[in-house]
Amino acid sequence: MRFLKILSLAAFLALAAMLAADSGGPKDPPKIDVKKDDEKKPEPKIDSHDDTLLRRANIATDGPALVDFLKKRILPESERSEVEQMVRRLGHANYRTRELAMQELIARGISSVDVLRTYSLPPLVKGGSVASFDLELLRRIDRSILSIYERDVGAEVVGAVIRVAADKKSAGLVEALIGYLPFADNDALLDELRFALAKNTLKDGKANAALVSALTDRSALRRATAAEVLARAAYAGHKDAIRTALTDPDPLVRFRTARALAFAQQRDAIPTLIDTLADLPISIAWQAEDFLLNLAATSTAPTVSMGNDKETRAKCKDAWHAWWKAQGDKVDLAKLEETPRLLGRTLVVLLDQNTILELGADNQPRWEIKTVVFPLDAQLLGEDRVLVAEHHANRISERNLRGDVVWQKGVVAPLVAQRLANGNTFVSTDHQFLEFDKNGNETMQINLGGNGLGDRKILKAMKLPNDEIVCLRADARIVRYDKNGKELHSFPVNIGLRLYGGRIHMLPNGRVLVPQNQEGKVLEYDSQGKVIWETSIPSPIAATRLSNGNTLITSMDPNIGAVEVNRAGVHVWSYQHSSNTRVTRATRR
Structure with a gap:
């Protein structure tokens, strides 16, 4: 409610500013010190180098050591039976036996997690003392997995190992990458492994023998990855073996192979x-x-x-x-x-603190800008610039990572700032769509009726690659306009509270993600307005679909912050600021 009151005040100030302006439209804000690129003082040092991350984790960065690191995380098939026996002893009648088995599993580390997760529990026998031992087995499996992860270096460090090792190209690397595939416990690591294998597919123009051999591995994930990588890099030389994967008994192998062949x-x-x-x-x-x-x-x-x-x-x-x-x-x-490949970096907007920051894959800030004024939208530009819609400052600004303004354009109460592929900047207010070139010259202005729109005001908007514009209006409709402002298509949606600012995310397939603040849901609508997916989260305000298929959501509830959910609605990532302030926008690259 506080957010709505603030925006109501902003609307009043915006109206006053517009009435005071000349007929030429919105004016640039008062002249400020815009820093030129040649006015160099040292940028904040961003420690993102994988070598540094590995040194902090006390991991040697030479190629053979990195290959050895990966091999130690792989459970050889010859040892699987031994580990299964250890897991079985977690439910033994003797307490000392259970304790020793748990210590052995934890000492083995991450290589035992796959067996712990997939272990087939014995039938539960009711009566006597057998049932209690089965429950003890479940409890100790969970405790073992938790203890292993608490002692492990973490997915970010493992990802760094894979990336650095991929460039070192040491002996045994491809075998280690293939071997580790079933033990990578999240999609990001699987992506890193695929990219690393793609870098090391060919040697002297020939496909790596271990990769070709993996086409017939007992692991479906290894078969699928081998077929996918080879189809993209060595299809001509291994056509028959790759196409055999199209009839694999596992649908994952068939899908990954077919998709890779489509790109071929x-x-x-x-x-x-x-x-x-x-x-x-x-x-x-x-x-x-x-x-x-x-x-x-x-x-x-x-x-x-x-x-x-x-x-x-x-x-x-x-x-x-x-x-x-x-x-x-x-x-x-x-x-x-x-x-596009996700780097695991998240741009975060803290509206109440007038702050924009970017998190690394470890959820720690890489840089922070604290000089923006009520930022309703932000977009990272390359590695060292960020575009911001500063609602209360009546401007769009482009800043470097020190926070210096390197470009700006005056717009009364902007809601959206989007840098387009052609270098122009698309802007939305609650009643206008605007576009400016890199010199600040207006190249488009679409007025939807001024401040008398009432319930038809713009809440969120986005310009599409085909020059159409999509917006969420206050009358609870998703509307698409052509480049001249002609309404092309619309359908009703359920939105609850009318919350202004930021983008509405329309996917390339025409589907759109709509936060339903009051009911605590994010809904995905198809192009005809049918709800095809939803997930529950308290007070959502913004949602964007990531390239890995997950959805990144921010909430007006400071106890929620930002979360990433998969298609099943399971939270796979989250972030709350240490001050417990609201996280109002988040995007991932």
Whole structure:
């Protein structure tokens, strides 16, 4: 409520400023000291080098040592039975036996976690003392896993090991990377392993033998990754072996292979990819659907959305097969774009503290700017600039990491600031869409009726790559406009409280994420206004879809801050500021 009151005051001040302005439109704010790029004082040192991270963790940075580090995290198949026996002893009748088994498992470290997680519990026998031992086994499995992770170096350090090792190209590296795949316990590490393998696929023009051998590994994840990497880098030399993966019994292998072959412009792989819609785990199946929706961006995609039940998923699969049969020959696979790699860095806006900062993968600030004025939107530009919509300062500013203003444009009460691919800056107020070139010259102005719009005022907006504009209006509608301001399409949404500022995130497939503040939900609507996904979180204010398929959400509740949830709604990352202030915006790169 405090947020709404502040914005009400802002609206009054904005109206007063507009009435006082000449007819030429909004004026630039008072002249301030804009720092030129040649006025150099040292930028804040950003310690992001992986070598430094490894030294802090006391890990040697030479290639052989890094390969050895990875190998120690892999459980050899020859030792799996031994570890399973240790886990079994966690439920032994003798207390001393249970304690020793737990100590041995913890001492083995991360390599034992896979067995602990996948161990098949013995049948629970009711009566006597057997049941209590089974419960003790469960309890000790959980305690063992927790203790191992508490003692481990953490995913960020492991990611640094993988990246540095990939560049060192030491003997045994590819074998270690492939071996570690089933033991990487999050998507970010799996991505790092794939990128590292891609860097080391070829040697003297030939595919690494260990990678080719992994096509027939007993692990589906190893087979899938090997097929994916080889299809992109060495398809011609291993065509038959790679295409065999299209008939693999595991749908993950078929999907990853088909997707990689699509990027290699092998059109006959698309039907195989479509088939996986019906049998992939739901936590992965969305990737197949998103791929197809992006593939169909220039045509009419099926309106059937994939659900969780078998019947709906089968209908979705059939609809996509019909689409491919009717329109597949018009699809240009050469225009497929790779999913951008996430670096794990999060741009965070602390509205109440007039602060913007960027977190590293360790959730620690890499840099911080404390001189912005009521920032409702922010966008990182390259490595060392940030664009900010400073609502109460009536301006858009571009700043370096010291906070110096290197470019600015006066706009009354801006809600959105978006740097476009052509270098222009798109801006939204509650009643206008504006665009400025790099010199601050206005190249577009669309007025939606001035301050008399009432419930049709703009709450959030975004300019799309095709020059259309999408916005969330106060009348609870998602509206798309063409580049001239003509309304093209709209549908009603449920939003609860009308909270101004920031972007509404429309995905390339036309779906849109809408925070529902009052009911504590984030809803994903398809292009026709049908809710196809939702997740619960108290008082959400902004949501954006990440390239890994997860959703990054910020909340007006300071006890929530920012969270990342996967498709199942499970929180996989979170951040709260040490001062317990609200985190109002967050984006990831």
